[in-house]
Amino acid sequence: MSSGGYALWLVPVEHESTELQAIMRFRPARRRHSDRPTRSYPKFHPHVTLATFDDLPANFHLNEIVPQSSDITAQYTHLERGETYLGAMKLMMTAPAALTQFRADILRQLQRMGMENKTRRFPHLSLFYVEEADERQRLHRGLQSRKFFTDDFTGNLTVKANPKASGPGIQQFTCGEVWLVNCMPRSVEQWSVIERHALSADPPQASQQSTSATKVQRAQRNQSHASCGCVIM
Template structure:
């Protein structure tokens, strides 16, 4: 796959979301490649040609935290989009994505970002099939995902992640704040992927 550029939630939200990502089921056999530990993120761009320096050049010189709003829990037909949450195409998120894609394209990197924007919840191997992906989504709905619990002003569907208990009750997320941009080498099994560079996004940060 090469290199990817990820928008990652702030550390507190990242930890909350990671707690509820599906694990390998104990009640049924699945492939060893299914349900790896993953870092929740939005892929802004991927390229098999780009260098790390090209990705750094593609990032806007001034970055702001990017709000990411959840829309719908979906089941896909690709390993990396087995079960995912589609995300609202906000002005800020689309502008960042388009800036990066255009810069990489000018560099001849042939960038891609399938099904942008989305946040994957599970990677499930093809040999486990559509039935296992549906099982994972159904189990999320039973425990973690509350659908249609908010009314979107645009009339779009919304979901909330019920991420765990606090002293006041459940911690629920309908969105996250993208405060880190990671450059990740995505080659081989997921557990072998390498984070090459992290940029922490704070108000009016300038990338150097």
């Protein structure tokens, strides 16, 4: 995705988010002379970007554009290192028919409202935003050496924050919520959640989050988006 404007994020269910966030806290060993300012490694929630757009109509509501869907999953396939800040490190995944149709229905609703989607490559899950090319290489080597991602040689990937633990890790992305996110600020950690729409009963508090976030949305649209204090962690 590109910075600026607004985005629709597809967020995994809670236990998968927890596993991914543990990996996202990983940092390779510090380099010498690495005290220069950097935008690398901001905190953000693991997500798949469904769409990005420049403007947000005043009458926009997630529950009016998100189709009724449940139990949509996709299999992780491989870890990919990119050549840009926002594309630095991501998990690639399959695009099953249910997920593809889910997104197509949302894009159709956006188009009906005159909103142009700017996200083309889909689907993938963002893990790290890293500015420096050499740091992206170091991060990729570090992630591989820690064996967070195991390929079963059939095209499926197992993701595990603690490779030595007895648990199975996660093999798939399970759709949990759709988030409307304000990405106007240049700093990723100033991006903010405007509204949430639950797709699954996991997490159990999702319905409460959606209700309270909608109230926040009304207030935020009457303020400067860049000053929002709801940081995505």
